[in-house]
Amino acid sequence: MASRKTPDSTRRSDRSRRAIHDAALALVGEVGYGRTTIEGIAARAGVGKQTIYRWWPSKAAVLMEAFLDLADRRAAGTGRTGAVEEGRAGRAEGGAAVPDTGDLAADLKAVLRATVDELNDPVTAAPVRALAAEGIVDPALGAQFVGRLLDPRTRPYVTRLRAAQEAGEVRADVDPHIALELLLAPLTHRWLLRNLPLTHAYADRVVDHALRGLSPMP
Structure with missing residues (x-):
């Protein structure tokens, strides 16, 4: 009988964080900061809002980390979706x-x-x-x-x-x-x-x- 692989929680967490980052950036761009909520970010990212609160204390903290992550990716030559971007x-x-x-x-x-x-x-x-x-x-x-x-x-x-x-x-x-x-x-x-x-x-x-x-x- 083939053995089941243990789910990689680190990879899952990384995917969730990236989805939350992208959701926060997208919502702020579409509806503005005032109308962006933790609930909205969670729904857009496909995660529970408790997942967000476990990692960040506020939507401002989410947005700060999301923007820094975006800046790092752009500096490394990748855009929001991971495609190579023009330098x-x-x-x-x-x-x-x-x-x-x-x-x-x-x-x-x-x-x-x-x-x-x-x-x-x-x-x-x-x-x-x-x-x-x-x-x-x-x-x-x-x-x-x-x-x-x-x-x-x-x-x-x-x-x-x-x-x-x-x-x-x-x-x-x-x-x-x-x-x-x-x-x-x-x-x-x-x-x-x-x-x-x-x-x-x-x-x-x-x-x-x-x-x-x-x-x-x-």
Whole structure:
């Protein structure tokens, strides 16, 4: 008599987690964060809601992990469904290095253009907007948003700006963290308010204006 194989609980858990992640991202994109519920995520993923509560304390925690998982998959070259995705040159996602070609302006423009593409991508924009908004009223989630999502993505910019300082392209008295805010804050402002277009041309102008203030005086 053939012996039965013991079910692989680890593989089943991984499949369930991935289904929950995908369900959370899809629902936030379709109905918004406010109308997304644990019950809705569970129904979409085909699991019981107690399964979700066993792994996460809230829908915000589900969404945070789902987005980080999506970012990791995209950085590794796979999309939501696991199909190979077209790479994005200069993408500073999940802590990937900012390019260093020796031309600071070109490098910053490349990576800010990739940031514009990401902010305009509805798959990533909806969860990030929801997490940013929820983090304002939930200090614990806000700290996670900064520590797990923002800091790893912005650290490579600081590294590149410090390299530019060493090369004499940026003044020695410039704080790289403040310089980073000069570059990213205008994009974030337009993205949050949705009052003006967020384009590659705008990203290029932000870099040009910022570098006029950061560069050594002639």
